[in-house]
Every structure is written in structure tokens, then in C-alpha cells.
Amino acid sequence: MSTQLPIEKQVLPKEQPITPDQLHTEKMGLLYGFIGVLSFSLTLPVTKMVVTVLSPLSAGLGRALIAAVLAALVLLLKRVPFPTWQETKKLFLVSAGVVAGFPFFSSWAMERVPATHGAVIIALLPLATAGAAIFFSGERPTRKYWISSVIACVTILACVTILAYAISSGFGALQWADLALLGAVISAAIGYAVGGELSKTMGGWQVISWSLIFAFPFLVVPLTGPLLTDLKQATWPVWLGFGYISVISMFLGFFAWYHGLAIGGVSKVSQIQYLQPFLSIIAAWLLLSEPLTIGAVLSAVIVVLAVAKGRKASVQQKA
Secondary structure (H helix, E strand, C coil), rough: CCCCCCCCHHCCEEEEEECHHHHHHHHHHHHHHHHHHHCCCHHHHHHHHHHCCCCCCHHHHHHHHHHHHHHHHHHHCCCCCCHHHHHHHHHHHHHHHHHHHHHHHHHHHHCCCCHHHHHHHCCHHHHHHHHHHHHHEEEEECCCHHHHHHHHHHHCCCCCCCCHHHHHHCCCCCCCHHHHHHHHHHHHHHHHHHHHHHHHHHHHHHHHHHHHHHHHHHHHHHHHHHHHHHHHCHHHHHHHHHHHHHHHHHHHHHHHHHHHHHHHCCCHHHHHHHHHHHHHHHHHHHCCCCCCHHHHHHHHHHHHHHHCCCCCCEECCCC
């Protein structure tokens, strides 16, 4: 005589519903991510202004010296213990990406191309961050996410963004500055993915603080002299700009950004970066009087719309 299990035990839901607490956490992650992106959006236009006096080396890596002093004060006041060896290895990777790589590559490029030009290429950062999250954070975006991402990559490679916008701005071919900006994107993506994962256990403010401390010994000797020489020739707008990229872009902005990545997920929160090209283009228009051209806006829109198709795709965490 066969028995049949109750119907309610035979049918299992495929996905667990999102609880109010999880929804609140995700929203808070997006909010902190937005604050971080808002802090970073002025970085390219302000750097463009700073490199009119400071060299790309001073503007790109010199800001880390100022931020490292602030980081040391915070760590001392909080009496934070030294990171473990496993954390230290990851912190050096974060340091290479967001303390050295992105600032230097972006500063070098800003000496050669308009800030709006750089903002279009930086539109690839959400895609690159999600890709880095696969290797460093164990996140697995779904097919829908990657289809939209491939569309964005094809758009870039087909010159709808880089070359079309370059031609409209007076540049007729792919430049070394474009490759430098792509290097900045890759550097930041790795630093974001690794730093976001570390922030789950260390806290975002510790991640950026220790990353700056670890970079300081390698930068202080070769950079202090040239930086002081450049700053002697700086006007007050340049001083203000350098203060912004040192204190906000290089330090305080990461407090909110890494906290958002930690609680909301690297792939999910990185979608907020879709707003960054538009904010940077508007900032370049206001601060540098760069033309707000249709080509710049359309180029950013094409990339943003392509990858934003996957913004609601689910992201799984590797066991």
C-alpha cells in the first residue's frame, strides 16, 4: 500500500523570498555606494585642473602621501591591531589598484585628453568590477548580467564610444591616453573587488587606511621632493583641487564606498557607478567649461544602457 506525502512537502519554492532585513541591507548598500560614487565623480575633472601645474606623478601618487598621514592618525586613535598575513596580502593588492594604479593612470591621461573623454571610458568600470568580483569575491552574476555586459564591451570595441567620441572632440584615432584610462579601470576594478570583500570583516575605513599605510614607504622618498616643488608653483584653485583628490577621492570617499560594497555585494553596488560618467561630464562642464557635447552624452548613454540591462539580475555567492 503506497503512501503519498502531503502536497505542501512535495512542492518546494525555487527561491527564498527576500526578507525585509535583506531588502533594507541592500538599499543601505546602494545608498553608501551612491555616496562613494558622488565623492569619486569629481576626481577626473579636478585632476584635469591639478595637472595644469602638478606633474601626473605628483597629482596621481602624491595624493596618497597626504591621505596616508590621515590614515595613520585614524588607525592610531582607534588603536587598530595590525592585519593578519592573509589580510596583508590582499591589502597590498588593494593598494596597487586604488592607491597607485588608478590615480597614476588617470592623472597621466588627464594631462592629454579632456575630462569628459575620460568619463566615457570610465563607464566601463561597473563591468570591470563585476568581472573582478568573480575572481576575488566569489560572486556569480547571472547570464542576463553578462549579456548586457558583452553588449557594452562590443560597443566600446566597435568605437561607438571611444573612437566616435574622440573624433567628435578632435581626436582622430585611439590614443595612449585611452589605454591609460583602460589601465585605470582595470586597476580600480581589482581594488574595488578585493577591498569590498575585505570590508566584510575589516570595515571599509580600515581597508583604505591600511592600503595607504602599506603604499607610503614606497612613495614617500621618490615623491616628496617633486611634490613640494610642484606645490610651490600652485595657485589656490590647484591647492583646493589637490586637497580634494587627497582627502575625499583618496580617503574619505572609500569609507562609504567599501562599506556599501561589503553590505550590498560587489556586483550589485557597483551598478551605482553607472551614474559616474554623467556626474563627471557635468562636473567637467561646470568646473572646466568643457563643452557638454551630444557625442559625449550619447557615448556614455550607449554604454550605460547596455550594461544597465543586467542591473536587476541576481548574483549568487560561491560556496
